[in-house]
Amino acid sequence: MSNPTQAIRPGKPLSEARPDSSRWARAGVRRLVDRLATRTVTVGGLIIIGAILAILLVIVAEVIPLFRPPTAARLESVTAKALPAPSAVGVDEYREIAYLLTADGIAFRRTRDGSPVPGPSLEGLAGATVTAHSPFGRGAVGLGTSDGRLLPVTVKFQVAFQDGTRTITPDLAETAPLVLDPAGRPIRLLAYAETAAGPKAAALLDSGELVLLATQETRPLIGDPVRQEVRSRLPLPPGTRPTALALDIRGEDLYIGTAGGELLRADLRDPAAPALSDPIRVASAPGAPVTLLGFILGDRTLIVGDQAGGVAAWRWLQEERREPRLARIYRFRKHPGPVAAFDASRRDKSFVTADDSGSLQVHYATSGATLLSLTGESGVVRGVAYAPKADGLLVADAGGRLSHWPVQNPHPETTLRTLFGTVWYEGYNAPEHVWQSTGGTDDFEAKLSLTPLIYGTLKGTFYALIFAVPIALLSALYASQFMHPTLKGIVKPTVEIMAALPSVVLGFLAGLWLAPQVERVVPGIFLALLVVPAGILLAVGAWRFAPPAFRKSVKAGSEVGLLLPLVAGSLLVSFWLGGLVEQWLLQGDYRAFLLSALGLTYDQRNSLVVGIAMGFAVIPIIFTIAEDSLSNVPQHLVAGSLALGATRWQTALRVVLPTASPGIFSAVMIGFGRAVGETMIVLMATGNTPIMDGSIFNGFRALSANIAVELPEAPEGGTLFRTLFLAALLLFAMTFVVNTAAELIRLRLRKRYRTL
DSSP states (O other), X not given: OOOGGGOOOTTSOSSOOOOOHHHHHHXXXXXXXXXXHHHHHHHHHHHHHHHHHHHHHHHHHHHGGGGOOOEEOOOOOXXXXXXXXXXXXXXXTTSOXXXXXXXXXXXXXXXXXXXXXXXXXXXXXXXXXXXXXXXXXXXXXXXXXXXXXXXXXXXXXXXXXXXXXXXXXXXXXXXOOEESOTTOOOEEEEEEEEETTEEEEEEEETTSOEEEEEEEEEOOSSXXXXXXXXXXXXXXXXXXXXXXEEEOTTSOEEEEEETTSEEEEEEOSSTXXXXXXXXXXXXXXXXXXXXXXXXXXXXXXXXXXXXXXXXXXXXXXXXXXXXXXXXXXXXXXXXXXXXXXEEEOSSSSEEEEEETTSEEEEEETTTTXXXXXXXXXXXXXXXXXXXXXXXXXXXXXXXXXXEEEEEEOXXXXXXXXXXXXXXXXXXXXXXXXXXXXXXXXXXXXXXXXXXXHHHHHHHHHHHXXXXXXXXXXXXXXXXXXXXXXXHHHHHHHHHHHHTTSOHHHHHHHIIIIIHHHHHHTHHHHHHHHHHHHHHHHHHHHHHHTSOHHHHHHSOTTOTXXXXXXHHHHHHHHHHHHHHHHHHHTSTTOHHHHIIIIIOOOOOSSOHHHHHHHHHHHHHHHHHHHHHHHHHTSOHHHHHHHHHTTOOHHHHIIIIIXXXXXXXXXXXXXXXXXXXXXXOHHHHHHXXXXXXXXXXXXXXXXXXXXXXXXXXXXXXXXXXXXXXHHHHHHHHHHHHHHHHHHHHHHHHHHHHHHTTO
C-alpha cells in the first residue's frame, strides 16, 4: 500500500514550484551580451571620434607654419680686414664668403671672421677706379669706372666636396669693357642689363649728362649676325637732377629718380629714339629726393626709396581704354632715416631695405606687408645683400664691418590677405582673387587665394541643391503619404540603390555624355520649368473628366505610373519648343546671343551640368531620410486630421510635414554636406577653372577638387602643400559648422512639434 501521508490532497499542486535555472541562465547571457554590445559601441564611437580628432590635429599641424612670423637673429659682427670702405656687398649661397665692391675692385672675405679669401682681381680696370655700379645679384654686374668705361663682371663660386668637406672658390668672369663716354669722364650713376640682343646701359656722367648704350643686331641674308653699338644722350627736363637709375633685365624701361622726389620713365625699345614720360611725384614727403631704385624678381615691380625713409612699390600699367601709367601699388613701413641700400630675393617677391643708420626691414612686394624690422649696429650702411637662398642678410657699413643675419621665413607670401582678400598681382590692372599655383617661368609668382575655391564650392552646392531638394522632398512626401504600398516597396529600394553609384562613374557620364547633350538643348531645359508643370496640371484636370470605370481600374496611389510618360513627353515638347525659340528669338544660336546680349560665355562643362549630375547623387540621400521621417509621423495624428474632415493633401502639408520637419531639415543638411565634399563629379563635369562668376553657364573649381588635383604634385612642406591642407581645414570647418547648426535647428524644431 502506498503511504497515506503521500496521498494527493485536493487543491494542492503535485510539487512545490522551483525556479527555472535555464531561463535565468539565458537572461544572464542576454545581459552580458547587452553590456558587451554597449561597451563595444561606446569604444567604437570613441575610436571614431579619436580618429577624427587625430586627422584634425594632423591638418592643423601642417597649417600652423603658414602663419608663423619670420625670425632673424644677428650673429656677431666682423670687420673685413685690410679693406677700404665698400660700396656694395654680396654673398654666396652658403653664406660663407662675402664679396665687397670697393674703388679698387671686388674683394672676398669670410663671413665668420672677415679674413681675406684668395680670389682673382679685376684686370679690366687698367688703373682706373670704380665709381658706380649696377645692382648685385642680378647676373652680370656693371661697374662704371673713372675713365667713362663700363666693365661687365659676373661673380661665380665653384663648390667642391672632398671627404665630406665643402670647399668654395670664388671667381670673376669679365667681358670686354664698353666705352660709355669717349671723353673719359667719370660715371656717377649706372644701370646695366644683359639682353638677348646684347648689353644695354644707362649712365649719368660726372658732367650731369645721361648717356645710353645699346647693342643692335643685324641679320644679313648671308653670313653671321652683325652687332653694332649705338650711343645716344637722353635729354632731361630743365632742372632735373638724377639721383638713382634702374633698368629692367629686358632693357626696355629705364627709370630715373630725381632730387625733387620725382620719377621719370624712358622707353628704350627703340634705342635710336628713346621716349621720356612726364615726371611723377613718388617721394613719401614733399621735396624728399629719391635715394634708390630697384626691381624685385621678374623686373615688373619697381621699388622706390627716398630721403624721408619712405619705401613704395610702383608698376607700369597698360590698361584697356586708358593711357599707360605708373601706379603706386603699396607703401611699406617707413625707415627712421634715409633709405640707403636695397636688395631683392632671387626666390620670391620679398626684398630688404636699409637706412643709413643700420635699420633693416624685410618686405613682401605682393602683399604689401613688412615682414621684419631689424635694428643693426650704428654705422653708415653702404650695402645689403639678400642671400641667394633667401635664408640670410648681410650688411656692410662704411667702416668695413659685416653684420650677418640668418633668416627663417619659409612662407613670406602667406597672409590672411593673400589667402582670402584681393591682391594686386603683377600683370593685373587691379586687385583680384586669383588661384594659380603653377607657371612657366622662374620669376612666376604663385597666386594662392582660397576665395575662388570657397566660392566655387558654394556655387556647385547651391546648384546641386536647387535641383535635388525639390525633387527629393516632393518625392518623399508623395511616397510616404500617397503612393500605393506595393509600388512604394519597389520605388524606395530602387532610389536607395542609386546612392551606391560611384561618384567617379557619375562624373565620367556627366563630363563625356551629359555635357554635350545639355549643350544642345539649353533653351529647352529652361522651358521645361514651365512646360512640365503645365503638362502635369493639364493631366490632373483631364483626370477629373476621365470615365469612372477607368479611374477605378487604377489603384489609389499608383497614378504616378500614368504621369511618367507624360513628364517624358513634356520634356520632349520643351526641347522642341527650345529649338524654335532659339531659331526665332535667339538669332539661331543661343551661345552667340548670350555673349552679345548679356556678355555671358557658355562653357560646355559648367554649373548647369554639375547641378544635374551632383543633384542626381544627392537625391537618394535626401529622399531616403526625408521619407523615413515622414513615414514615422504617428498615425493617430494623421487619423485625427482625416477624422476632422481634412483631405489627404491638407493633412500632409499641415500635419505630417511640420511634424517631420526636424528629420527633413536633417536630410537637407546631410545632402548639403554630401555636395560640399563631392570631388569626382566636380572635377570631371566642370572646366575646373578657379573663377568667381555667378553665371550658371561657367565652370568653377571647388576646394575638394582642387585638393585632389594639386596635392599629388605639391612639394612636401612648401607653401602650396600647406595651403592645400588649409583648404582641407576649411572643408572640415564648413561641414562642422553646418552640421552643428543643423543639429541645433533640428532639436529646436523637434521641441516645438513634439507636443502635437
